[in-house]
Structures are given as structure tokens and as C-alpha cells.
Amino acid sequence: MSRLQTILIVFAALCAGSTMFLGLTAEGYGISTVPLLQAFTGAVLLLAAICYGWSYLFMFNRLVAGALVGGVSLFGAYGLIQTVGEVAPGPGFWAATLAAWALGWLCVEILASIETRNNVLNFLLRLLIPVAFGAWLLIIWELCTRGFNVPQVLLPSPSAIGDRFTQSTATLWVDFKQTFLKAVLIGYALGCGSGFLVALLIDRSPFLKRGLLPIGNLVSALPIVGVAPIMVMWFGFDWPSKAAVVVIMTFFPMLVNTVSGLAASTAIQGDLMKTYAAGYWQMLFKMRLPEALPFIFNALKINSTLALIGAIVAEFFGTPIIGMGFRISTEVGRMNVDMVWAEIAVAAIAGSLFYGLITLLERLCTFWHPSYRN
Amino acid sequence: MLSGVPYETRMHTTATPQDSTSVIRTNNLSLTFETNDGPVHALANIDLEVGAGDFVSFIGPSGCGKTTLLRVIADLEQPTDGSITVNGVTPEEARLTRAYGYVFQAAALYPWRTIARNVALPLEIMGLSRRERNERVRRNLELVNLAGFEKKYPWALSGGMQQRASIARALAVEPDLLLMDEPFGALDEIVRDHLNEQLLKLWEKTKKTVVFVTHSIPEAVFLSTHIVVMSPRPGRIFDVIESDLPRDRTLDIRETPEFLAIAHRVREGLREGHSYEDTV
Structure with a gap:
């Protein structure tokens, strides 16, 4: 011993x-x-x-x-x-x-x-x-x-939260569908996708690099509590306005990470491609994107947690009567703190699984990177 | 005294055999880099002719422009003055027709591709069919003694094996001209000897023209038919030595007086070109 x-x-x-x-x-x-x-x-x-x-x-x-x-x-x-x-x-x-x-x-x-x-x-x-x-x-x-x-309102016991969870699975599922499956996933896909595409554009044009990168920076600095009500006015009460908030939150991390990922290829690799008389797209797909993958996955991981936070907080500013953020804000008002904790548990489980899935995908795609080799 | 060749017989200017089959021909080639500290004359007034089937080595201290000259031939640098043709056309046209294979100092294999897929990379870019690619990959990996390592990843291989894979990758393009920039510089001497011998056999078998950059005198003498001695500031050709050693050589030849005589001439040339001065 x-x-x-x-x-x-x-x-x-x-x-x-x-x-x-x-x-x-x-x-x-x-x-x-x-x-x-x-x-x-x-x-x-x-x-x-x-x-x-x-x-x-x-x-x-x-x-x-x-x-x-x-x-x-x-x-x-x-x-x-x-x-x-x-x-x-x-x-x-x-x-x-x-x-x-x-x-x-x-x-x-x-x-x-x-x-x-x-x-x-x-x-x-x-x-x-x-x-x-x-x-x-x-x-x-x-x-x-x-x-x-x-007291229950300060901190309910795990067993009380568990009881509430099993009694309210129907409500929790509806909320989960509204917030996670609609706002988070769609907003995440749009935000990450557009960040990636804009990074490709910026990479091709120095003009855009000087013009768009500062604007992306500006957008990422916008406070979510200011943006969310505006998005509700633009896109209505339902999930599209929450997805829009998620897009704004996830766009910039993906943009900067992809831009630095595309710059990660070494000069010797670029020269090599040049000696093969490779064109822009061949160079992009066969060399620069694989080299950028670790950076892109970094952004995907950061964004997976940002997206969930963004969607839940955005629901505090006007929403139909479903959604995880809506439930949390109303149940707090009614002192049903165990329901709030049940929603928190759902968010924690969903967020962890989402993050874990992306990490797993990262391992599969960047197995060659020094940090994963075995 | 090892000197076997009298000083007077050396060629102080370039050998210019009137050979119609010359692969590379430069005329008064110069390259000046503009830096914040003023212009750097990387290459000055280079006249060089490389014939088909030659094995030409550029040797000199760092800063003599040997790598730069190779990069100009490969169209990776643009000369500021003079002219150069590769296969009778400009370097850019030669590059676009994939007239040469280039082996860099580092193997530069892609870690996400297996050895076979690394060798297949230029072939994919050329748009060859899968069957043709597989056939060429198999043949060239065999040529560099890497058969059986197709499915391994580069990071699982030793430095020597990685460099051999990168040579196979350059050969897979099936160019008549092979440009090699200190390909064995990062390897230990035992591995380097072995690869030198293999490279020589390969050159004999394939009848390619090779331009080889090195800073090792024994390596240059052992491999080459022509040794181009270069000197720095400005980077220029100081001497071109034509080797009279037989084409099929083994490592033992390095002990013969003929070999040592040529090595001595190279060393003398480097000394006269101020390569050994403490100004680098």
C-alpha cells in the first residue's frame, strides 16, 4: 500500500x-x-x-x-x-x-x-x-x-431534481427539440459554414482580409443581450431568431481559426505543389485544407458550447411558450427551481455529448496530427 | 601532395560544350534580392550548360547561391537579369509541363497520407487514372526499396526512408530531369553513403539528368560527372570540374588516388573562392 x-x-x-x-x-x-x-x-x-x-x-x-x-x-x-x-x-x-x-x-x-x-x-x-x-x-x-x-429554492437535492426530470420528460423533450435540435444545430451549421466560406474568400483576396476581418471582430464583440431582442424583431419569436443569435456567436471563431489554419502550410509544401503545377483548388483540397483541419476542429469545439449558451440566453428575450431558455426563465419566476435544474441537466448532457461527438470526429480526421499519433 | 591535376588545366569559366542536347542553358544569369539592408547579389553572371544524362553537383558554402540557382531552374525564383532555358523553353513552361522532379532538403511528406498516397499525390494532380497511378507508385517504391511500406504513414518511418519516399514521389512524375536540393543533408553519414550508392544506381538505370546541390565534397565527387564549384558574395561559379571516374562506381572508389585528386581540386577551388574565410 x-x-x-x-x-x-x-x-x-x-x-x-x-x-x-x-x-x-x-x-x-x-x-x-x-x-x-x-x-x-x-x-x-x-x-x-x-x-x-x-x-x-x-x-x-x-x-x-x-x-x-x-x-x-x-x-x-x-x-x-x-x-x-x-x-x-x-x-x-x-x-x-x-x-x-x-x-x-x-x-x-x-x-x-x-x-x-x-x-x-x-x-x-x-x-x-x-x-x-x-x-x-x-x-x-x-x-x-x-x-x-x-431550502429548495437555493439548491434542490439531486434526488429531487431526478424526480422532477423523470416526471417532466415530455416537457423537457419539447424544449430540447425547440432549443437544441432547431436553434442550436441549425444556427451552428449556418454560423460555422458561413465562417468557413468567408475565410476562404478572405484568403483569396487581401482586400477582403483588410475589410472583413475587422467587421467580423466587431460582430463577435456585440453583447448577446443587445443582439437577441433585435434578432427577435427581425426574425420573429420562433427559433429562427435564436438561430440568428447562434450564427452571430459562432461565425467569428470559425472565421479566424480557418484563416490561420489556411496559413499553416509550410513554404516547402507550397513549393512542392508548385513544382507539380497544381492549381488553386488542387492546392486547397490536397494540402491547405487538411493542414487547416486541426484549427477548424478547434473552432467547432469552441462553437459547440457557445451555440448552446447563445440559444438558451436568446430565449430570455421573447419566444413561443416552449424552449429551454424560456422554461428556465419562467420556472425561476415560479420558484420551481428543481425544474430549472432539470433543464440545466439536459443542457449539460446535450452539450457534453455534442462536444464529445466533435472530439471523436476530430480524432478520426486528424489522427495524423502529432497530438494524436500513437 | 595529392594534387593530380595541374592548376593551369582548370576551367575558370564554364564548360560550354557545343552540345545540342543540353537540358539546361543559362546565359549571364543574375538574381538580386532587394532587402532592407540593401541589395543581396544571390547569383551573378551565371553561365552554365547541363547536358542530357549528366549528373551535375553544385557545391559551395552556405550563401553561395547553389540552392537559389536550383530554384531558378525550377521556376521557384525569378532571375533579375540574363536568360535561362530548361529543355529549350522557359523554366515556367518547363514547370507547367512537369519537366522535372524536385527533391527538397526535407522529405515534406503529408502526414495524413500513407506512403503510397504521398507518392501518388503528383499523379493525382496530373489527372492520371487510378490504374496508372497504382502502377507507377508500385514501380517507384520498388525502385527506392520501399516496397511493403505502402500503407505506413510517413511519421512511422525513419528519416532515411522518408527521404527515399520523397525521391520516389519525384520519380513517379517520370521526368527526364531530377533536381535535388541537399536531399541527404539531414541524414547521418552511414545512411547517406547507402542512399548515395542507391541514387547512383538509379541514375544509371534511368538515364536521367540530375542536378544535385550539396555541401559535402565526398558526396559531390562520388556522384557527379560534373562538379560546379561556387563561391559567395556575389554567388557565382568559380570552377567546373569534369570527373573522369567511371560511371559505375562503388563506395570503394573513394579510396582511390583518382577520386582523392578530384576531391583535392574541389577543395582547392573552394579555398580560392574564399569559401573557407571566417567571414560567413
Whole structure:
């Protein structure tokens, strides 16, 4: 066991042990009133004892050790969440929380130290660390909001958000369709596409370069809260006005990135094409565009998050009665903060998947770039 | 004393054999770059004639204009004075008819293309059919001993192999004239020796005209039928040495007195052209 792992297991054992002396609830009831947590405490102490006397378990089969520690950790989290609704938590409860959290960390530490040539296992282990991190963030969020009785309007618990999410899937889907599938995707395609085409034009003509680049710069500096109402007046309440805002936000990043990407080819490559008597379009498609791809994908990634923000904020300035931004602004007014969080969850999931998809595409198209070669 | 050729017999001006099959002919060619520090005379009064089937090396210190001269032949630079013909026409016309293959100092292979597709690149631009392209790629990769590496990416290959692939790419155009700008300059001496030998065999087999820029005396003497010694400020031809070594040479020839005599003459020429002075 490494030093950090030893510290974590000792810390977990100390916390678990202290629950026997500290009051589990605010009223001073002991841990014996909750069999689930009693079992958890016993399991932690047993685990610590195993580590102390039998530490080669950790040396030889880390997978088993990790699973064991993780299992006890999750069992503790389950017991804590079950308990928090029934009693007002006291010092013993929080000590048990710390013990479970320390075990969660220890689990990740053990699994991260595994070195394997098995690709599938490697992939799963790499995936596990962010998943475990996210899971424990949610568990602590749940325990704190319910344990400290945080008002719903300030911060609802993840379980309340989850309940709202599953109850309102129909509404969420309609909003998602309106905002993401229409405004974001169409605006994104138009903004990125026009940025790319204008970059090609600018590249051909020094006159346009001096004229258009500053205007593009100016457009990108326009505040979205000023532009959005104007777009509503121009293009109406429905999604086209939101798509227009997205176009304005995504145009410039694509423009500048493509312009610098087209300038990325080296002189020797250009000379080479010249010796083949290659024309402008051949040079563009066979040399300059492939060379510009890493730059273009950079813009696509930046724009994927910008587009979602732009479309949601634009809906604050007039929209039909659907859309993610519309829902957020009205539900905040009605103090239904759990619905706001459900919309935020949809935006986060959609945004991450969108970004991930573009990253995947980037890997496929620019596998040759030094940053991706293997 | 290694000197085998008396000083008086050297040609201080260019060899101008009245050969009707000359591939490159320059007349009083000059190129001056205008810079902020005043004009730089990269080339001054170059008279040169390269015959068909010759292997001509330009040798000299950096700044003597050897690469610039090669680039003028390739229409990558424009002369400011004098005239030049390549295959009897202007360099631009020669370039547009793809009269030459050019090998650069760096391999300059495209990392997103496999070796085979890199070699096929000029052929795609020429608009050849897929069958013709595949056939030429296969033949030329075989010629440079790279058969079996078609599907590899350039970054998975060593520097020597990359440079060989770039030679195959230049050969695939099937030009009669090959222009090579220090193609082996970035490689270690062992690889360079090996590639020199291969290049010589290739030249014998294909009967091409080769113009080769180098700053290595043994390389120039080993490869060439004519060695053009150049000197800097302004970039000019100081001497043209015609080699009497047999055409089929092996690396062993570098130990013979004949070889050493020519190498000595080249070195003497470089010294007299002030190439060894501490002013560079």
C-alpha cells in the first residue's frame, strides 16, 4: 500500500470508530438505532483490520481490493442517504459520511494504480475515475442539502431534481427539440459554414482580409443581450431568431481559426505543389485544407458550447411558450427551481455529448496530427 | 601532395560544350534580392550548360547561391537579369509541363497520407487514372526499396526512408530531369553513403539528368560527372570540374588516388573562392 492509501484507510477507520461514541442524530441517539449504518461501521473496521494484518491482498489483487473498498463505500453511502430523511444528522452521521467518502477515494486510488495491457480493462478503469468522482459529488450534494435542510429554492437535492426530470420528460423533450435540435444545430451549421466560406474568400483576396476581418471582430464583440431582442424583431419569436443569435456567436471563431489554419502550410509544401503545377483548388483540397483541419476542429469545439449558451440566453428575450431558455426563465419566476435544474441537466448532457461527438470526429480526421499519433 | 591535376588545366569559366542536347542553358544569369539592408547579389553572371544524362553537383558554402540557382531552374525564383532555358523553353513552361522532379532538403511528406498516397499525390494532380497511378507508385517504391511500406504513414518511418519516399514521389512524375536540393543533408553519414550508392544506381538505370546541390565534397565527387564549384558574395561559379571516374562506381572508389585528386581540386577551388574565410 502506498502512503496515501494507508492514510485513507486509517482515516476511514478512525471516523467509523468515532461514530460509536458520537451521537448519530442531533438529538443524541446513538448509532445502534440505525442497523444499516452500524453494519457499515463494522465493515469499515473489518476492512481496516484486513489491510493491517493481510496487506498482501492489496499487493496481489488490486481489482478485488478496489471492488471490496468501493462496495463498502457505496453501501455506506446508501445507508447514509436512507438515514438522512428520517433523522436530523448529528456528529456521528457526518463522521460516517467522512469514512464512506475516504473509502471512495481509496477505491479510486487502488484502481488507478493498476497497470494492465488489457485494452478493455484499461478503458473501463480510465472511465471509472471521473464516474466515481461525479458520483461522490452527487452523494455529498444529496447528504448536505438534506442533512442541513437547505431550502429548495437555493439548491434542490439531486434526488429531487431526478424526480422532477423523470416526471417532466415530455416537457423537457419539447424544449430540447425547440432549443437544441432547431436553434442550436441549425444556427451552428449556418454560423460555422458561413465562417468557413468567408475565410476562404478572405484568403483569396487581401482586400477582403483588410475589410472583413475587422467587421467580423466587431460582430463577435456585440453583447448577446443587445443582439437577441433585435434578432427577435427581425426574425420573429420562433427559433429562427435564436438561430440568428447562434450564427452571430459562432461565425467569428470559425472565421479566424480557418484563416490561420489556411496559413499553416509550410513554404516547402507550397513549393512542392508548385513544382507539380497544381492549381488553386488542387492546392486547397490536397494540402491547405487538411493542414487547416486541426484549427477548424478547434473552432467547432469552441462553437459547440457557445451555440448552446447563445440559444438558451436568446430565449430570455421573447419566444413561443416552449424552449429551454424560456422554461428556465419562467420556472425561476415560479420558484420551481428543481425544474430549472432539470433543464440545466439536459443542457449539460446535450452539450457534453455534442462536444464529445466533435472530439471523436476530430480524432478520426486528424489522427495524423502529432497530438494524436500513437 | 595529392594534387593530380595541374592548376593551369582548370576551367575558370564554364564548360560550354557545343552540345545540342543540353537540358539546361543559362546565359549571364543574375538574381538580386532587394532587402532592407540593401541589395543581396544571390547569383551573378551565371553561365552554365547541363547536358542530357549528366549528373551535375553544385557545391559551395552556405550563401553561395547553389540552392537559389536550383530554384531558378525550377521556376521557384525569378532571375533579375540574363536568360535561362530548361529543355529549350522557359523554366515556367518547363514547370507547367512537369519537366522535372524536385527533391527538397526535407522529405515534406503529408502526414495524413500513407506512403503510397504521398507518392501518388503528383499523379493525382496530373489527372492520371487510378490504374496508372497504382502502377507507377508500385514501380517507384520498388525502385527506392520501399516496397511493403505502402500503407505506413510517413511519421512511422525513419528519416532515411522518408527521404527515399520523397525521391520516389519525384520519380513517379517520370521526368527526364531530377533536381535535388541537399536531399541527404539531414541524414547521418552511414545512411547517406547507402542512399548515395542507391541514387547512383538509379541514375544509371534511368538515364536521367540530375542536378544535385550539396555541401559535402565526398558526396559531390562520388556522384557527379560534373562538379560546379561556387563561391559567395556575389554567388557565382568559380570552377567546373569534369570527373573522369567511371560511371559505375562503388563506395570503394573513394579510396582511390583518382577520386582523392578530384576531391583535392574541389577543395582547392573552394579555398580560392574564399569559401573557407571566417567571414560567413
